[in-house]
Amino acid sequence: MQLHTQPDLVQRANAVLAGGCDSPVRSGWGVGGAPFIQSRGDGAYAYDDRGERYVDYIMAYGPLLFGHNHPALTTGLDELARQSVVHGCTHPEEIRLAERIRAYLPSMERMRFVSTGTEAVMSAIRVARAYTKRTLVLKFAGNYHGHSDFALLNAGASAHTPDAQRSGIPGGVMRDVIVARYNDLASVDALLAGREGELAAVIVEPIVGNMGYVTPAQGFLEGLRERTQRYGALLIFDEVITWLRFGLRGAQARVGITPDMTTIGKIMGGGFPIAAFGGREDVLAMLAPLGSTFTGGTHAGNPFCVGMAHRVLDLLETHPEYYVYMDALGKRLADGIRAIFARRELPYSVVQHESIVDFKFRPGPPNRNYDDALAADKARYGAYYHEMRKRGILLPPSQNEVMFVSTAHSNADIDETISAIDESLEAIAV
Numbered sequence: 209m210q211l212h213t214q215p216d217l218v219q220r221a222n223a224v225l226a227g228g229c230d231s232p233v234r235s236g237w238g239v240g241g242a243p244f245i246q247s248r249g250d251g252a253y254a255y256d257d258r259g260e261r262y263v264d265y266i267m268a269y270g271p272l273l274f275g276h277n278h279p280a281l282t283t284g285l286d287e288l289a290r291q292s293v294v295h296g297c298t299h300p301e302e303i304r305l306a307e308r309i310r311a312y313l314p315s316m317e318r319m320r321f322v323s324t325g326t327e328a329v330m331s332a333i334r335v336a337r338a339y340t341k342r343t344l345v346l347k348f349a350g351n352y353h354g355h356s357d358f359a360l361l362n363a364g365a366s367a368h369t370p371d372a373q374r375s376g377i378p379g380g381v382m383r384d385v386i387v388a389r390y391n392d393l394a395s396v397d398a399l400l401a402g403r404e405g406e407l408a409a410v411i412v413e414p415i416v417g418n419m420g421y422v423t424p425a426q427g428f429l430e431g432l433r434e435r436t437q438r439y440g441a442l443l444i445f446d447e448v449i450t451w452l453r454f455g456l457r458g459a460q461a462r463v464g465i466t467p468d469m470t471t472i473g474k475i476m477g478g479g480f481p482i483a484a485f486g487g488r489e490d491v492l493a494m495l496a497p498l499g500s501t502f503t504g505g506t507h508a509g510n511p512f513c514v515g516m517a518h519r520v521l522d523l524l525e526t527h528p529e530y531y532v533y534m535d536a537l538g539k540r541l542a543d544g545i546r547a548i549f550a551r552r553e554l555p556y557s558v559v560q561h562e563s564i565v566d567f568k569f570r571p572g573p574p575n576r577n578y579d580d581a582l583a584a585d586k587a588r589y590g591a592y593y594h595e596m597r598k599r600g601i602l603l604p605p606s607q608n609e610v611m612f613v614s615t616a617h618s619n620a621d622i623d624e625t626i627s628a629i630d631e632s633l634e635a636i637a638v
Contacts, residue, residue: 214257217245238606239590244597249276251616254602262602263621267612269604270417270449271475273530273563275616280523281478281516294510302509305517309484312456315466319486320495321509325448325473326354328485329411331503332469333358336409336442338494338501344406346399348390350419350578353411353446357381390416390577391425396435404439411444414459418449419581421559421566421610422574429465436468442491448473448483454562455531456524478520482513530615534563537613537622541565544626552633566610581608588636595632601625
């Protein structure tokens with residue numbers, strides 16, 4: 209297979225879309241070469257603008273647990289729309305969805321729906337500041353929390369913000385944000401020294417999928433929980449990627465830590481734009497009309513996206529075997545990559561957690577923080593990405609991302625991918 213995105217489409221995109229895209233990673237700046245232009249998706253496959261098929265491991269950066277176009281999510285949409293797409297009033301299904309979410313995430317005693325993960329995080333931070341009457345927020349390099357001003361400082365994923373002021377982030381925002389090293393409590397303590405009484409919140413990905421896959425070190429999250437309680441601050445878990453990807457009870461159940469607030473996102477709508485933030489009842493009481501903190505939006509809790517979220521939860525409740533299946537696929541893929549590395553004597557670590565698989569072009573153990581992620585060989589990944597595309601495998605066009613497996617992938621897809629990895633590594637001489 210050759211890489212043959214139609215040049216005229218790229219030119220047309222550049223002529224009307226800023227940078228030729230609506231999200232920078234789609235431009236392919238992280239890997240060079242022509243961007244991938246997708247015409248459609250079906251099951252585990254993405255199709256380019258010429259109709260060529262690729263095994264898709266982007267999966268819309270995580271939310272497509274069931275692949276593209278699962279029948280349970282695409283059948284009867286006219287009927288769902290006929291009940292109203294948006295009507296600007298609280299409705300019964302919105303209430304029922306919140307009840308279902310709280311049953312799985314009891315830390316979300318009260319919640320509010322929004323449209324995107326960025327909105328969920330932005331709103332949670334505003335509430336935390338109102339509740340604590342403080343402004344300082346501590347986040348971690350390599351954790352991606354959307355594209356609001358505070359969140360983009362040293363963010364992971366495909367965020368490209370090397371110079372905050374040149375990126376339009378005001379100096380006042382930078383003064384109110386501390387960026388610590390993930391898995392490093394000493395870094396947290398050093399940066400907070402003398403400012404503990406200013407701290408409103410610590411926000412963290414409890415399991416990270418935005419600087420490659422990174423698990424929390426023993427005692428790290430427990431240390432954050434203890435410090436926030438000691439300083440009178442709030443602990444916020446960003447589970448926009450991890451909730452539902454790691455089961456109905458999310459990462460917080462896996463790590464055994466109860467946050468004060470949680471943000472969740474589009475995975476619950478099967479990719480449709482719906483998100484939420486929530487937490488302790490007394491904290492969420494800061495929101496208007498009970499309190500003086502405003503968040504809202506015409507599309508917040510709209511009946512169409514709420515209906516899609518119910519369908520996603522119905523699928524997962526009816527088919528618990530889906531998680532077992534995705535874990536088996538993930539293990540098959542990870543084991544295949546490890547075997548290639550062993551045979552080729554390559555010093556790279558493969559990590560796999562259920563439906564997420566990842567490795568970086570960096571010798572040594574798996575990533576523990578953003579410094580590790582930045583040390584990976586970007587040029588080598590770019591060459592590898594394009595070799596894989598030639599062989600019909602679509603990877604994220606950024607080494608900060610991970611491979612997502614879905615229920616639509618098959619053992620044959622995994623085996624095809626393993627063969628393509630072997631051939632691609634041979635082609636780039638590693």
